[in-house]
Amino acid sequence: MLVRLVQSTVEDSSFGSASNDTFDVVVQPIANVEIVGSCELQMRVATSDNSPPIRFLTLAKNAGTARIRVFVFRGGEAVAQLTVAAQVTNDGPTSSTRTQVALQAQTEREFGHGNDLTMLVLEQKTPPSYTIFLNAADASHKVNFMKFGPIPVEQNPQQLFDDFFADFEALADASTGTYSHIELHLAQRGSWLLETVFPRDLRELVWTLRTRIKTVLIQSDEPYIPWELCKLQGLEDGTIVEGPFFCEAFQLTRWMPGVPRRSVLTLDCMAVVAPVDSGLRATEEETEFLRSQNGTQRRVEGLNADYARIIRAFANAQYDGFHFAGHGAFGGSAGRSEIELDAGLCLRSTDISGSARNLGKRKPLIFLNSCQSGRAGLSLTNVGGWSAQFLRAGAGAFVGTYWSVFDDGAALFSRTFYQGLFDGLSISESTQLARAAVKATGDPSYLAYTVFAEPGATVDVINDRDAGLSNDESN
Template sequence: MARVPDAPRGVVEVIGDRGAVDVRIDHAPPDAAADAHGIALLADVVVHAFATGTATVRVRGAADLHYAAIVVREGIAEFVRLDRLPGGDVAREIAVEADRTLHLTVVAGASADALTELEAEVMRGGMGMGGELESAPPPPAVPEIDLGDAVFDTGPIGGAVGGRSPGLAPAPDLVPVPAPAPPPAVAPAPDHALPHAPVAASPGAADGGGAAPGPVEGLDGAAPVPAFVDAEIPSGIVAGVAFDAVVRLSLAELASTPGTSRRRTRARFDPSRDIEVSVQLRGLALAGGAPSTVTTTLPTTADQPRRLVFRLVPDAPGRGHITVTFTQPPVVTPLAVLALSAPILPADEADGLGGGDSHVVAASVAVPPREIADLPTLAIDESLSHGTSELHITAKVGRTVRHHVVRLDDKAGYVEEIYAELARIRDGFEPEAADDPDEAADTVRRDVRSLGARIARELLGDDINALLWSKRRRISQLVLQTSGELDIPWEIVHLVPVDRQRADPDRFFLGDLGLTRWMYGTPRPTVIPLDAERVVAIAPEYVNPEYDLPRAREEVTTIGALLSAPPRSAADPAELRAVIAEGFDLLHFAGHGRWRDAAPLGQEIAFATWSEDSDDGTGSYTDSDARRDLPELGDVVGAADGSARGAPFVFLSACDVGRLRAGATGLGGFAEVFLRGGVGVFIGCSWAVRDDVSAAFVRTFYEHALGRRETLGEAVLAARHAARDAGDLTSLAFTVFADPRARLVPR
């Protein structure tokens, strides 16, 4: 068997014009083994270009080896052999484009034939570039390179009040610890047959009514076709009474129903592929067990639109929510998203409804850029009715797609049991840490890993678990996209081997794999402009000394130092409301937060005068307040550069404000309110966090995002590492809703 000699490590260089490129090189560990074909990884490289030109990849290595680079440009892999130079080194110039990021995997081969085999695998979509489609015949067996600890980088990379505490904060005592929820029931997964076709560009972005820019060619070489989409439901629906939700897809602009209003939107579809139209429901159920996904095609003529009807039944009085997504497999990120809602009236009020009164809703069209569609993705679509949640989960890594459907008969109980277990783990940490901090940290990591692995087994299913585990060392910047499942702490979910897959002592939490979230129908800007006069940072100085968080004020100081200007503040809820009304670019709150059990139910952040003993509502700001101050904005149309003045950044560095609480007829919590209200990036905490470790997370995040101008994906990952090194769970407590490519850009 051919083997690679002991080639020197640390031999890879990437050189570009001064100031023209930003380079990050992750060398393989010294003991990284070659595979059975004699291929060894030398380094993974990320090159971001600030100007169009070239970057030179140079390897100073052994003369008897052969060298190559796998270059990933906008999700397309190219195999490049390096040329031998007179001095013995090997090198190759790689073209770079302004504001683009390249990903290179540099390898050494024992023979030219070994590189030829590798080149063939790359052309098939292997080596982390995707792999075969489900319906395609398996490629020749070429073992993956075991990279050891190396990571294939696919992207640029509370105290008594339930808040942060000066020490290790226990989880807030807000809800009695529930009895263990019933185990999730696995529902039969639909049989999705993927066509034999290579993945190509996703359609480009579309705004309200304008022609959507996009690639010249579609998935199979066909030009993307613009089409209009809309949906219609009655303006008033009655509990227990079935009604029709009508979804339309047309090549021509659709006329409004008489007496209604609508907005014009369109997206681009590949005419050679089927279109899957799916509905996700809250407070509603499909009548008669009808399927939630219908497969259709683009209309052939402009005068014959596709008309799809979903028969739905409302649960109980409240509000019903419908999310409609349009996808074209194997791309799992929606090409368009429609969000509809209507009040559900009691049966005795049905007589007050006007006959045939309907309204048309054309909500935000979410068309992902190619860089996002090609990232590793978990798509989680949820329908929630009568407390029962049905999760349709799709995992996509490269071209490989896996599906699983799971039912949670008591969703609220299942989620609370997870947080109760996290509370137990935290409660056991503090006394043990006083005697042996290192041992306590190891115990915490082991217990959380066990909990995260349990969630993976219960929710993801064998097919998805097997895929993610097989790609675990090559997954970076994982995107979780969802119609509204934001209750489960996916950041702590830990990858697990299936069947005969080998165990691994290393940790693979989804949070540590660069997990960011996106909720359908909400803004996802890639540029967030920051005007220093529109930056607000709040760290309350609590009147009650028991609530004091001395390290929280460091977060405000960090922001001011990096912006070279002290940020504005808000002393109480009234001033915060004024800030929101006036408009802001960045809002940072460092203080206490909690879930509120007394009316009004929901989340709240506590200002200086807040006291648990005399809670009259004047010292806190609730998610209900935010819903009033920041009503749903619908589409947020950005500038040509991807920025949007109406899509600012919110960071609530307070515990329990990063997750939502499930409800049969609606969502709740700051994350949902701010995102639905037009915020482009939201970061919050899912449970109680330590004051000192949280400050380290925040400081590291802003130093990378503002000081080094890194993407939010890179900055969040650096912040998680900083918090993790402190030996605490805080690194996984932060929940991030953002495009991982987004950047904060001071003006």
């Protein structure tokens, strides 16, 4: 496969001249193909059609369709992605396939906050493995698109992490009101997770960076690993010293590669959904805080936990914020992730399809404050679960939980998170504040949350009153 970057004849002032810039090109085999040799090369923009391309050696496995995903990075920031498909026959290669895509300019308006550290995780199916690329914005850290791996995967990751989270669920069920034993188990599992998913040289590097960086963005196309729960550790005078969890040490968020990120969110018209029969004592306090924000700057409306009303609200793109407080479950597979509604009904992640995907027109913040709403896995053809479904539909941010959280901690996390956003903090700062507030109570639920967003994304008040619901649609 040949890759060439060519300067467009139409000058893009926001992107500027790229002729002297170096780009990192990463290829990822998706189906029926493997990469022989390096999957990552550097190149400059071609100055003419005669400029040589870079060459990746690919080997098809069988006759049929082979697919490869191509990423292009500039200074560690993704600027283009495309998937190339080619037909493979037993008689030899078919005619060549030529595909082109425009580089996406990352302007200061879009990503003005910047990310101190970006971690890209790419999964390979055969042989099962993943590769980590790390890039620091500050050149003095000398972390310029460093590659770690491929790291082999020796067992079924879905089963491994199902068991991993089942342990936490059992601990929560056995709780008698004290949380210390739960956090001790979490700490041990977090140390094991770091040692398992981070190679030694990467563990050592992150330990040295822990006091020098603040914001971390993890872009991963594997659906299993709860990176937030990795517990940092280092070696000092021959002794292993444990540090904080990854999500404590840094203002950390996640994202899906290839999905456009949003640096500005709007919470001008929010929906709050809370089933009447959830039995969760703190839910009323949680939803009342949000409803108290209804006023001149934003509109906050209660939306009945009715399946048809919710689907209609998605289809009509009526909200730029959607908050659910109630029960949820992973269901054993990504396609069965669900939240409980009234009348014994439920909403599943697979319901974010068809016209319901219109919700993305307003780039909403989605917060599912329910158990296991942040879990993901493989659906029939790709990554599934709430986060993947909402982000692919166009959501600007998603917040969910890995396991069942305690009622009071969930309400406190929600209030602190939103208050931070309303006060002008970024989403990663608000998340870190919320974690700290819940941790101060002794509740380990602060570790359960996962946030998909641009770390520096903030809330901008639009005050578009005409975009809200008519009276007969609310309540």
